[in-house]
Amino acid sequence: MNTYSPRLARLIEALRKLPGVGPKSAQRMAFHLLDRDRRAAEQLGLALNEALSGIGRCPSCRMFCEDAACRYCSPARRAAGQLCVVETPADLMAIDAATSYRGRYFVLMGRLSPLDGVGPEELGLAALQALLDDGSVQEMIVATNPTVEGEATAYYLAEMGKAAGIKVSRIAHGVPMGGELEYVDGGTLAHALSGRTPV
């Protein structure tokens, strides 16, 4: 319905590809960049080019990596003997920022989901197997999401770990801190009760 001029249309179309951005937001962003913040637009263009050319994947942990040596695969982290398996880079960042965990990570970049065509190969589980087999890992912490697919993935990973003779643990699921029992959903409450720990 709206007839944008060609360059404006292409900019709005490109902004719409960002997650969570619809046609209205994309138009707002484009007008904001063109009208009020051309410097920000320039910087965004530069940052995108720089990121695309410079950010790759660490072959070992599959996290984004832009240096020769991945910061999450440093010898110090290797020495910890722990490997935390997460679904996404955002999960890795969240755990690294909020916890004192300083071992290594392995980023699946997804979860097992046969219906969507995501199998062990897509998750790079061969690379994980190689990590488990090289003798540097004593404990594998499975930190996939507590969804159906995340749980299935966790089960698969646990089997892999056990086959390699490695201790496997799963992050705890239960009532979130600050949550009120009254308002917590039944599934979480059932998990919290069955996963109770001695005090």
Next chain:
Amino acid sequence: MNTYSPRLARLIEALRKLPGVGPKSAQRMAFHLLDRDRRAAEQLGLALNEALSGIGRCPSCRMFCEDAACRYCSPARRAAGQLCVVETPADLMAIDAATSYRGRYFVLMGRLSPLDGVGPEELGLAALQALLDDGSVQEMIVATNPTVEGEATAYYLAEMGKAAGIKVSRIAHGVPMGGELEYVDGGTLAHALSGRTPV
């Protein structure tokens, strides 16, 4: 708290400059672009460069314009003898898409707001005066927003139009279509009653 690698940090910082994007959304966007849609990132970079180099302002209506001849200042629109004054390019697009109005526009790129240092000069009212004085405009339609500043701007514009001997009209304010009287705020209802039209 989060320690991103330098390029990733710059990309996230640049994305945060977009309106309505906070640190979490920016991280999500960056990871999405790097992980799942590098082609979209490339296109966004290209579109930004293209837009920055190619999209300027029409000297007459102040709308974004990338061709030698502004599409909103065509001779056909000029012939209509009407000039619609709006605050932003988005307002222009909304009116042009939703209504049958096919006259010219003038985009203020803001509204009078002395506290924020926005006076007649910042809104390009000298250019508007020139338009009013050249004899091509019979009617000026003031379509600023019904906010305090928008109303003040409308009053100022009306004075300008009257001084130039031009018919000035203001878009109607009242109960929105599909709205229910019961839930419409008092100010709108008062406007709707005082602005009643004979049927």
